[in-house]
Amino acid sequence: MTGSALAERRLGLYVGGSEHFVPFRVVWRDQNASHLMLFAVSCASLLARSALFLQTTHLVHNLGELPIRRPNRAPPAATKDGPRTNDEIRNATIQLIDQNGTNHGTVETVAAIKMALEAGMDLVEISPNTAPPVCKIMDYGKFKYSAQKKAAEARKKQKVVEIKEIKLRPMIDDHDYEVKMRAMQRFFEEGDKVKITLRYRGREMAHQEIGTKLLDKVKADVAEYAKVEQDARFEGRQVVMVLAPR
Template sequence: MSRPFSSSSNSGHGNFVRVNGKIRAREVRVIGMDGKQIGILPLGEALTLARQHGVDLVEVAPNANPPVCRLIDYGKFRYEQAKKEKEARKHQHANKVKEVQLSPKIDPHDLGVKAQHAIDFLCDEMKVKVALRFRGREMAHTELGFQVVQKFLEKIAPWGHPDFEPKLNGRNIVVMVSPLPRHKRAKHPREAQAPPPPPASAKPSPAPAAASAGPGNGSKPEAASSSPQGSSGTTTSTGASAEGTNPAGGFANNPFSDLDLSRA
């Protein structure tokens, strides 16, 4: 079950792990696949035990006496280690630095845009390096550059604080800004300006209108349904004879309505 790995590729890394045949100790303390301790075994027996279970013997504590080894799939072990390192990096604050460049003649609107970018970085737990560069004869009035930097720091003060006072370094004024703790930091401007969700309407939905007697809604006129019955000599709206018949129960187009029954 030995999986050889070239020592040249891993010798430069501080987290180099010995696996199977690369373990050098004569005796090792073995931890089983269920996490329980098996005991101190000779290296040969430990390797045999790993082969029987179809896993690797991974050295997890090389500085212990004797070294601690674990029965586990080496691929799974590397995945768990990478996952732990990722979680550790996620909880580190201000591990990235973003740079914002200014100029002594920057427009107020552009200064506001640069400040908004810096606020976004600070709210994402990033440090901000503010750099203002002088060009040509602008070096004769460095006080104007310091004024611009101070105005910039005042805009982002609710979200970050400078690590040191702005200082002139060659042709640049440099200052590093760190994010404030979450409980002391102001809310993100975009979150504060976001409109609240519309409240649920308390008005009841309008009831459907009563069916009208017009011809367009599919209902019959009231006068047609309440026509008098048994009246001789009267005709319906379709021209059919109503003698001895009920217009509501007859045919709309009676083919025998024009038939003369007096000759029979």
């Protein structure tokens, strides 16, 4: 074997036995071909992803330039407070009651409105759920005022009664007593009850008759517009009495 052949054999690789000898230059060439193929595939994949990213970015950019469409929300229709009057009554015919309480039966709405205007009044729908609806000729301003007054009286009757507290001392002076009594009278006028708390301190417990006389004076002073709901009773070192408006 020549020297060059021996050197070439030393720079080779036996594969599967001595009869399958592959030189290193062939191995290097095959490996580099595989690496180049993998590199080409990776580059192609990267280019494809880059192209997709650019297309997406361009699309988002264009969408961002589009004007924002806001939903068309119409304002809610205003609802009328109270009954329909005059030309607000859309029915062709109505059952008419005049200002004197006379029932005219079924009448055309236009004619009824004319009658109301000639009388210097209004045509007011008082029973909309009948067929045809019942309408009456009246002074709507006075009617509305009367309805509001009745509603206010009903709310006044439904007022939640509160219990206000007035604190007294057995040795209270005349000025403070008058201030307390004026406040008490205001509470009664508003429909509230009053809880009177009379507290004894120290040696005052030895003179309970002073507090008893004071509470009797309070009951006498408010007898015109208040009554005793709960008579005086001890709760520890204090006496409690509840008064209610008449």
